[in-house]
Amino acid sequence: YQAIHNGTGNTLYSGTVTLGTAQSGSSYTLTDTTRGNHRTYNLNRGTSGTGTLFSGPDDTWGNGSASNAETAAADAHYGAALTWDYYKNVQGRSGIRGDGVGAYSRVHYGNNYVNAFWSDGCFCMTYGDGSGNANPLTSIDVAAHEMTHGLTSNTAGLNYSGESGGLNEATSDIFGASVEFYANNSSDVGDYLIGEEIDINGDGTPLRYMDEPSKDGASKDYWYSGIGNVDVHYSSGPANHFFYLLSEGSGTKTINGVSYDSPTSDGLPVTGIGRAKAEKIWFRALTTKFTSTTNYAGARTGTLAAAGELYGTDSAEYTAVQHAWAGINVGA
Ligand code: ASN
Ligand code: ZN
Numbered sequence: 001y002q003a004i005h006n007g008t009g010n011t012l013y014s015g016t017v018t019l020g021t022a023q024s025g026s027s028y029t030l031t032d033t034t035r036g037n038h039r040t041y042n043l044n045r046g047t048s049g050t051g052t053l054f055s056g057p058d059d060t061w062g063n064g065s066a067s068n069a070e071t072a073a074a075d076a077h078y079g080a081a082l083t084w085d086y087y088k089n090v091q092g093r094s095g096i097r098g099d100g101v102g103a104y105s106r107v108h109y110g111n112n113y114v115n116a117f118w119s120d121g122c123f124c125m126t127y128g129d130g131s132g133n134a135n136p137l138t139s140i141d142v143a144a145h146e147m148t149h150g151l152t153s154n155t156a157g158l159n160y161s162g163e164s165g166g167l168n169e170a171t172s173d174i175f176g177a178s179v180e181f182y183a184n185n186s187s188d189v190g191d192y193l194i195g196e197e198i199d200i201n202g203d204g205t206p207l208r209y210m211d212e213p214s215k216d217g218a219s220k221d222y223w224y225s226g227i228g229n230v231d232v233h234y235s236s237g238p239a240n241h242f243f244y245l246l247s248e249g250s251g252t253k254t255i256n257g258v259s260y261d262s263p264t265s266d267g268l269p270v271t272g273i274g275r276a277k278a279e280k281i282w283f284r285a286l287t288t289k290f291t292s293t294t295n296y297a298g299a300r301t302g303t304l305a306a307a308g309e310l311y312g313t314d315s316a317e318y319t320a321v322q323h324a325w326a327g328i329n330v331g332a
């Protein structure tokens with residue numbers, strides 16, 4: 001028997017947070033009993049197996065510094081809980097497979113590993129510590145991005161290459177940003193940037209920009225024939241851009257202190273419908289319309305079908321979906 005507890009996490013990116021933990025005997029573990037028993041393990045620089053479940057004599061985890069091994073665990077455990085809560089409370093889905101079963105997280109993967117990833121095989125997320133052990137890849141948007149790869153695998157199953165691969169990556173960025181906004185955390189605030197907390201470029205710039213993806217120097221802003229030949233982390237650009245345009249509209253805007261300026265391929269303006277509706281449309285399309293081979297044209301058809309079901313084909317929302325796709329050069 002494991003009693004349900006609320007522990008305290010002193011995270012690197014999100015300040016002091018409440019963590020779902022369990023007590024067995026005189027020790028506590030990072031086992032989130034109210035979220036499908038999602039657990040967080042310490043790989044302690046290993047690269048295989050599950051490592052050791054984080055446990056300890058008190059229910060306080062980490063000290064806010066990356067040099068404490070529990071700190072990355074607190075961030076990862078928190079990110080997984082937020083992602084669980086977002087899908088359950090906003091999208092009505094209980095867990096990655098929709099069966100109420102939690103996944104698990106592994107932190108401290110390898111030495112100076114600068115990445116994080118989801119694996120279908122272990123049904124788990126894995127995080128490196130970043131270079132110099134200073135910036136573990138455990139921010140909210142990265143956690144939600146990786147966990148969403150699990151969701152995509154278990155729903156549309158978008159193949160991880162070509163245009164479907166770009167849509168797979170964009171889905172992870174879209175819900176990465178959505179979960180970050182949902183968290184409403186005063187330290188890691190919501191934005192349309194991906195990875196702005198982990199400083200992967202070493203100069204404070206984020207990994208990706210959804211308002212104008214080409215700001216990262218590699219991502220594409222607009223669809224073109226042949227985009228399926230570029231890396232999926234760059235062919236995701238137009239779909240990220242679509243989501244930004246649908247949510248916020250084109251032009252300039254400042255949200256939570258971040259300035260955006262989103263262009264369109266045809267120069268025509270797009271009026272946004274708000275993130276909440278855009279999220280509903282993308283989620284419905286992902287889970288009921290998209291398949292493993294959906295390309296950009298199919299994503300347009302699928303999101304229009306989803307918008308029609310949710311809001312009607314005569315709605316402003318339906319028209320906005322048409323305009324946002326036109327804005328990234330995906331037409332009828
Ligand atoms: N962090 C990367 C991602 O989720 C790992 C990968 O390239 N698959 O896309
Ligand atoms: Zn990804």
Ligand code: CA
Nearest residue numbers: 141193194195
């Ligand atoms: Ca972000």
